[in-house]
Amino acid sequence: MNHRFDDPFAVSITPDWEAFRDCIMRRGTPSRVHHIELFLDAEVQDAICDRYHLLDGLDTEDRAFPFQRMVRLQRFLGYDYVRQGVDALDMPLHRVTTEDTAEMQRREGRSYVDETKGPITNWDEFARYPWPDPDQVTTVALEWYEQHLPADMCIIGSGGFAHFAEYLTWLMGYETLCFALYEQRDLVRAIADKLMDLYVPMLQRILAFDRVKIVWGSDDMGFKTGPMISPKDLREFVLPGHKTMAAMSHAAGRPYILHSCGNLFSIYEDLIEDVGIDGKHSFEDTIEDVRELKPRYGARMALLGGIDLDFLCRADEAAIRQRVRDTLDVCMPGGGYCLGTGNSVANYIPLGNYLAMVDEGRRYVVRSL
Numbered sequence: 501m502n503h504r505f506d507d508p509f510a511v512s513i514t515p516d517w518e519a520f521r522d523c524i525m526r527r528g529t530p531s532r533v534h535h536i537e538l539f540l541d542a543e544v545q546d547a548i549c550d551r552y553h554l555l556d557g558l559d560t561e562d563r564a565f566p567f568q569r570m571v572r573l574q575r576f577l578g579y580d581y582v583r584q585g586v587d588a589l590d591m592p593l594h595r596v597t598t599e600d601t602a603e604m605q606r607r608e609g610r611s612y613v614d615e616t617k618g619p620i621t622n623w624d625e626f627a628r629y630p631w632p633d634p635d636q637v638t639t640v641a642l643e644w645y646e647q648h649l650p651a652d653m654c655i656i657g658s659g660g661f662a663h664f665a666e667y668l669t670w671l672m673g674y675e676t677l678c679f680a681l682y683e684q685r686d687l688v689r690a691i692a693d694k695l696m697d698l699y700v701p702m703l704q705r706i707l708a709f710d711r712v713k714i715v716w717g718s719d720d721m722g723f724k725t726g727p728m729i730s731p732k733d734l735r736e737f738v739l740p741g742h743k744t745m746a747a748m749s750h751a752a753g754r755p756y757i758l759h760s761c762g763n764l765f766s767i768y769e770d771l772i773e774d775v776g777i778d779g780k781h782s783f784e785d786t787i788e789d790v791r792e793l794k795p796r797y798g799a800r801m802a803l804l805g806g807i808d809l810d811f812l813c814r815a816d817e818a819a820i821r822q823r824v825r826d827t828l829d830v831c832m833p834g835g836g837y838c839l840g841t842g843n844s845v846a847n848y849i850p851l852g853n854y855l856a857m858v859d860e861g862r863r864y865v866v867r868s869l
Contacts, residue, residue: 506552508855511862513578517654520580521713524755524779524802526836533828533861535578536804536838538658538718538759538781543604543847544854545573551851552576567644574653578862583716584645585659586702587638592630593670594618602848618673621680626690629671634701639709646711654713657754661702662717664695664741665760669728681733692737696744703745707752715749715756716781717742722762724787731766739767739775746776755779757804761843763787772800779804783842785811790842791830798836805840806831807857812841812849817856824860832866 513532523530540548549555554572558565570582594614600606620626637660645655668691669677680688706712719742721727727734742758749756757779758771765788771777779802783790790806797803807823815823824839831837839861845854 508552509578509859509862511859513862515575515578515580515650515652517580517652517713520838521654521755523835523838524714524757524804526799526802526834528835529833529866530835532866533832533864534580534838535858535861536781536840537579538716538805538844539583540573540845541604541606541847543602543606544845544849544851547604547851548576549573564644564648567641567648571649571653575650577858580652581654581656581714582645582649583656583658584641585657585661586642586705587640587660589632589637589660589702590630591632591667591671592619594673600847602846604847604851606847613670615674617676618669618671620671620687620691621673621676622684623687626687631694632698634698634705637702637705639705642706642709642712646709649711655709655711656714656716657703657706657709657712658716658718661699661706662742662745663719664692664699664738665719665721665728665734667695668692668737674728677729681729688737692741696741699741700744700748703748707748707754713754715745715754716759717745717756718759720759720761720782721767722760722764724763724784726763727766728762731770734767735770739770742771742777743775746778750776757781757802768797772797777801779836781805781840784808785842790837791827794831794837798831798834802836802838803831804838806842807840808842809846809849812853812857815853817853820853820856821860824857825864828861828864832864 519530520534523534554576555569558568574582595611596614597609597611600610620629671691672680746756755778758777759781761782781804783806785808790803793803806827
């Protein structure tokens with residue numbers, strides 16, 4: 501069946517997951533630019549699918565529709581993968597919701613985790629918390645992709661595990677966690693151990709799927725000027741978890757890459773030398789320009805993304821295209837760089853600006869060395 505896709509891109513791309521993985525592992529300068537994103541907001545996905553008729557011919561009532569839709573979207577945009585973890589994992593948190601003012605508005609509002617007090621602030625609440633049972637978690641999406649994903653694409657295993665710093669913060673509340681690090685370190689230790697007990701079997705389930713070729717942990721640890729908790733406390737309660745995730749991934753022959761927001765200069769050596777990450781994602785110009793990190797860290801880990809979100813929101817198309825070219829000129833040699841935003845494709849980024857970034861990456865001609 502022929503499907504009508506209006507194409508905003510000047511250059512066509514055929515996915516190549518092996519070349520994508522080789523790029524992340526710094527196995528030489530790739531023949532073309534590879535693209536990567538942690539995710540696209542649902543509103544952005546909907547807008548692209550609607551504008552470019554990506555869903556033509558698909559049956560929305562088919563149980564496989566969400567997976568078919570994702571494959572079409574990822575291939576259309578030029579990604580070599582789909583990102584998938586275990587199916588929905590229910591860990592109740594205290595949330596607040598406010599109106600979303602983005603142009604591609606989230607109708608149900610924008611949700612935030614309560615910073616002050618989470619569901620676990622003492623031992624009684626720890627005992628009553630409804631921890632999920634790893635044996636009850638399902639893998640319907642992974643099973644479908646394992647059987648039906650086109651051969652030139654892979655699965656990046658991501659979601660449902662490795663949120664060590666985030667869930668310490670979310671389960672206790674950031675303010676409560678800060679006090680607990682002085683007053684209830686045994687409770688912090690118990691939560692960290694419980695997360696490890698949960699995430700190890702989650703990752704084991706994910707690694708059982710052969711089409712999972714890369715593992716991507718996502719765990720925000722910092723803010724503009726430093727980590728959310730001290731480097732010492734990260735080394736005690738958070739980094740051992742990621743070291744275990746990386747070791748499991750490496751033992752299964754998969755690279756382990758990490759998304760983490762914030763200023764992590766104080767623990768970069770830990771992440772590279774002790775944890776053993778193969779790549780780092782999430783860069784913000786006010787903290788670290790990815791172009792400046794390439795000569796400093798590019799020989800030791802992949803640098804992923806880095807086109808700053810604030811810049812993407814405010815700049816015009818010509819400036820975005822120039823920034824992409826400048827970044828690729830610096831970061832492409834030797835491999836270890838994939839093009840993408842500094843964080844994710846948020847619904848407040850003008851859609852045309854995001855597509856211009858992608859198009860410029862597809863146009864880029866890699867210079868032979």
